[in-house]
Amino acid sequence: MSSAPGSYESGRERDRDEEGRARNQRPRDGLGRPLPYGADGVPRQPEGVVRAPEESVTEAQALLDAGRPFHAHEVFEDAWKSGPEPERGLWKGLAQLAVGLTHSARGNTxxxxxxxxxxxxxISDWTTRTGRHRPYEIDVAELVTWAETLAERLEREGTAVDAVTSAPRLRGGALRG
Known part of the structure; x- marks a missing residue:
């Protein structure tokens, strides 16, 4: 059975963004999982936003504190894609940490x-290479310890974690989780 371009076999049109690119517009929960059309979801993080680095860290921390690491990952991904080349490894590593917490909270330990x-x-490699240990006041050493400790716990226990209580503090302070 053939269907028209841009539509599904069910006849429903494919979700597209303003530029016409295919984009799933289903609502999502706080961990980024798609919900059925019509369900109440959390507000989606806008994509492609260029922010100052400090703003990216502040916004991502607010999302982590709210138990929305998937959405924090989107903020870091924007910084990774729009930031200067020498910093892309830092932002990519931070995005991986947020997505790692997302999977951990979803039960994919x-x-x-x-x-x-x-x-x-x-992020460890980035600081070794650049010699900057607190870029944008991010406590990289503490984040590395947080990630390694949480990964060890996941491997040992194999159970999902709570996204709020397991979220890190990007700019230092007490480690959570």
Whole structure:
């Protein structure tokens, strides 16, 4: 059975953004999981927003504190894609940490642990290479410790974590989780 371009076999039109690119517009929960059309979801994080680095860190922290690490990942991804080339590894690593927490809270503990360790390696490597240990006041060493500790716990216990109580403090302070 053939369907028209841009539509599904059910006849429903494919979701598209303002530029005509295919984009799933289903509502999402706080962990970024799609919900049925018509369900109440959390507000989506706008994509492609260029922010000052300090603003990215502040916004991502607010999302982490609210138990929305998937949405924090979107903020870090925007910084990674729009920031200067020398900083992209930092922002990519932070995005991996947020997605690792997302998977961990969703119950994918193996994938979560792997992403946490990958993100920790990326940000650790960035500071070693650049010699900057607190870029934008981010406590990189503490984040690496947080990620490694949470990954070890996930591997040992194999149970989902709470996204709020397990979220890190990006700018230092007491580690959570």
């Amino acid at each position: 193996t994938g979560g642990a792997r992403l946490l360790l990958r993100g920790a390696g990326a």
